[in-house]
Amino acid sequence: MAGPSHYIMPLPEFDKPVKILIVASPYYKDISDNQIAGAKAEIEKAGATWDIVEVPGALEIPTAIGIAERMSNFDGYVALGCVIRGETTHYDTVCNDSSRAIQLLGLQGLCIGNGILTVENRAQAEVRADPAEMNKGGGAAAAALHLIALARKWGKADKGVGFTRDILMAGDTDSKTTI
Template sequence: MAGQSHHTLPAPTFERAPKLLIVVAPYYSGIAGELVAGAKAAIEAAGGTWEIAEVPGALEVPIAIRIAHRQSNFDGFVALGCVIRGETTHYDTVCNDSSRALTLLGLEGACIGNGILTVETMEQAETRAEAAGQNKGGGAAEAALHLIALTRRFSRPERGIGFKPASAEYRLATGADDEDPKTA
């Protein structure tokens, strides 16, 4: 509803800068540009870094994220694009399938902020995308940043596998450094 306020979480902070991939479908290039500007600003404000990957349309956004999630070292992802209702049911398919795919990737552990706009008109898209306005690109980046922070908060400490190397004290006490490996 117009005029209703909503709560916005404070931006997370990071000891180690997060690295995000912004995946954008620039089908409506002006809208995409505003979404990307908002996302970049939010990531940089959190001390993070970003890369951009462009794909043809909203349906390809989750596929690109899946590829990057499996084959790269990004901490999170920002999905950006715009789908405007047309005269056919294609709108429903694109909106539902891209959203569902992003949700499934999130359930697999990918930290994704969904900034794919699904609107009735170009005017609605412009209002939502404007970085100085509703800034849905920035909001999507902030969502990804919050999920990264949550993932880091609940991650288990890394545990090595195999044997630990002998300490220097042990090697000195036992003379392990004096042994010739060929004769030992």
């Protein structure tokens, strides 16, 4: 029996180039490959470009995104990985901590589509990763694209980041600088 259907928003359109970093953990290589294929297709469908880096596991994904945000020029990120429940509570730690870290980065303004699968078994992961099935990699890419569109919609070129401080210059009483 199939689950309930859900609405899928049409992809946003962009008037300026969009560059996305896919951060993937190939811990389960076949699952990761499917997630990446789905993400790449969705990004390309929106006319955006992508780059990809691999990290050892799901816990390293948020750290890699944080490093990329500080040291590169990506508009958004797609987090891809898979955590399959095992015999210990390590599953809970990895699921909760990776998700929480990605959420915290998002609350700081990063545009991240979270495609880290958290599943009970391999069969669930395979269906969710398959681009012809649930395509969670593509869904994560679409989420990142939608967040980038929102950031561009609400952002202003002169807005900057941080606090605004008035600076008076000789003969200029209207100068402001953003720091």
